[in-house]
Amino acid sequence: MAPGGQAGGSGSPGSPREGLRDWIRSACRFAADRSDFRRNLIVNLGLFAAGVWVARNLTDIDLMAPQPVA
Amino acid sequence: MGNVLGPVLVLHRPLRREEPLTNPGSFDELHRKCKEVFPQQMEGVKLIINKALSSHFQVTHTIHMSTVGQSSYHFNTTYMGDRQLSPTETFPMLVGDIDSCGSLNAQVLHLVAERIRTKAVFQTQQARFVTWQFDGELRGDDYTATLTLGNPDVLSQSVIVVAHFLQSVTSRLVLGGEMVYHRRPGEEGAIVTLAGKYTALKWVATLNIGYGGAHASYYHRANEQVQVGVELEANTRLQDTTFAFGYQLNLSQANMVFRGLLDSNWCVGGVLEKKLPPLPVTLALGAFLNHWKNRFHCGFSVIVG
Numbered sequence: 001m002a003p004g005g006q007a008g009g010s011g012s013p014g015s016p017r018e019g020l021r022d023w024i025r026s027a028c029r030f031a032a033d034r035s036d037f038r039r040n041l042i043v044n045l046g047l048f049a050a051g052v053w054v055a056r057n058l059t060d061i062d063l064m065a066p067q068p069v070a
Numbered sequence: 071m072g073n074v075l076g077p078v079l080v081l082h083r084p085l086r087r088e089e090p091l092t093n094p095g096s097f098d099e100l101h102r103k104c105k106e107v108f109p110q111q112m113e114g115v116k117l118i119i120n121k122a123l124s125s126h127f128q129v130t131h132t133i134h135m136s137t138v139g140q141s142s143y144h145f146n147t148t149y150m151g152d153r154q155l156s157p158t159e160t161f162p163m164l165v166g167d168i169d170s171c172g173s174l175n176a177q178v179l180h181l182v183a184e185r186i187r188t189k190a191v192f193q194t195q196q197a198r199f200v201t202w203q204f205d206g207e208l209r210g211d212d213y214t215a216t217l218t219l220g221n222p223d224v225l226s227q228s229v230i231v232v233a234h235f236l237q238s239v240t241s242r243l244v245l246g247g248e249m250v251y252h253r254r255p256g257e258e259g260a261i262v263t264l265a266g267k268y269t270a271l272k273w274v275a276t277l278n279i280g281y282g283g284a285h286a287s288y289y290h291r292a293n294e295q296v297q298v299g300v301e302l303e304a305n306t307r308l309q310d311t312t313f314a315f316g317y318q319l320n321l322s323q324a325n326m327v328f329r330g331l332l333d334s335n336w337c338v339g340g341v342l343e344k345k346l347p348p349l350p351v352t353l354a355l356g357a358f359l360n361h362w363k364n365r366f367h368c369g370f371s372v373i374v375g
Contacts, residue, residue: 037309044302044313044334051300051315052288056273059292063321 089241091212097234097248100267100276104287107299108316109329109341112356112369113138120375126150137367143170153181161187172196185209212238214246228254242269248278282307295320336362350375 030039114136122128130146146167150160161181168174174194182188186208193201207216213236220230229252236246244267251260263280272292278285283305290298297318304311314333321327325345332338339358346353357368 037306037311040311040334041304044304044311047313047315047334048286048288048300048302051313052290054315055288055290055292055298055300059290059296059298059317061296062293063295063319064323 091238091241093209093212094214094236094238094244096207096214097216097236097246097265100265100278101285101287103274104276104289104299104301107289107297107318107329108314109331109339109356111358112341112354112371113367114369116369116371118371118373144168226255236265336360
């Protein structure tokens with residue numbers, strides 16, 4: 001009886017791949033946890049930085065400029 | 071051999087103009103430029119009639135037909151004295167606002183001396199005093215110091231004391247702090263907050279940070295038509311953070327101002343204000359939508375005078 005195929009590289013529980021998978025899983029859980037204060041602070045800090053970048057780079061527009069003729 | 075390094079050691083410094091330090095203003099106005107960009111929440115129908123009875127006295131009637139809460143009528147009076155320090159500052163100033171339920175909001179602002187200003191604020195909810203507050207502010211050439219007493223009560227031995235200090239360090243940098251002390255029977259505590267503000271030619275960045283949280287704001291004036299404000303607030307006591315992005319579009323040729331808002335509570339909104347010359351009338355239309363709570367409200371107001 002041929003042994004059942006296993007996904008390559010799973011190895012033992014203490015292997016680096018298992019550790020990386022657990023780390024990614026906990027990072028995704030942290031990123032999706034809306035009730036976590038630190039997570040919300042990091043997300044809002046990133047949004048603040050993005051907002052400042054948009055304000056400094058994308059807002060210099062002339063609203064009364066004539067429309068380009070097609 | 072002489073001093074061969076002599077010419078090298080003579081540093082040619084560019085001539086540096088010392089910009090004079092100016093008064094940094096009051097602590098409460100640190101984030102004002104950014105806050106003015108954001109639209110005010112509007113719901114229902116509002117009619118505001120402003121009437122200047124003389125150069126010193128102005129009255130305002132406000133009728134608000136609300137879709138959310140109770141409709142109300144407000145009567146507001148403003149008395150401005152003779153001493154005008156700037157277009158927006160006149161002393162003494164007395165402001166009173168009373169609504170149809172009998173709740174009163176009154177303020178008295180007075181310039182006691184050249185550099186000392188005082189303010190008294192009273193708020194009642196029908197027959198009960200809710201707030202009584204006394205401010206004293208000292209404005210120096212390059213600093214402002216303020217002391218506020220909030221709801222001082224000798225009988226119950228309770229008080230809230232707020233002290234502010236702002237110092238212009240350079241012509242662009244202002245640093246300062248705030249200390250809030252509260253006392254009630256069986257409880258007292260204090261919180262200290264540090265503040266800093268940097269003003270550049272086209273932008274202003276402000277930060278308040280302390281044990282209770284942080285408040286950061288960034289204001290950018292892109293050109294004569296576009297202004298943008300970005301705000302971040304974090305409250306460690308409520309374990310809550312909020313981000314908001316607002317913008318203001320001024321089209322003076324069209325007598326129109328539009329303010330838009332987007333924030334981290336999934337709220338999107340905007341208010342359009344249009345003047346209707348030659349009539350002294352301004353029409354404002356506003357709508358706000360909270361995607362997360364699935365709530366929408368809109369309103370319009372007519373401002374006469």
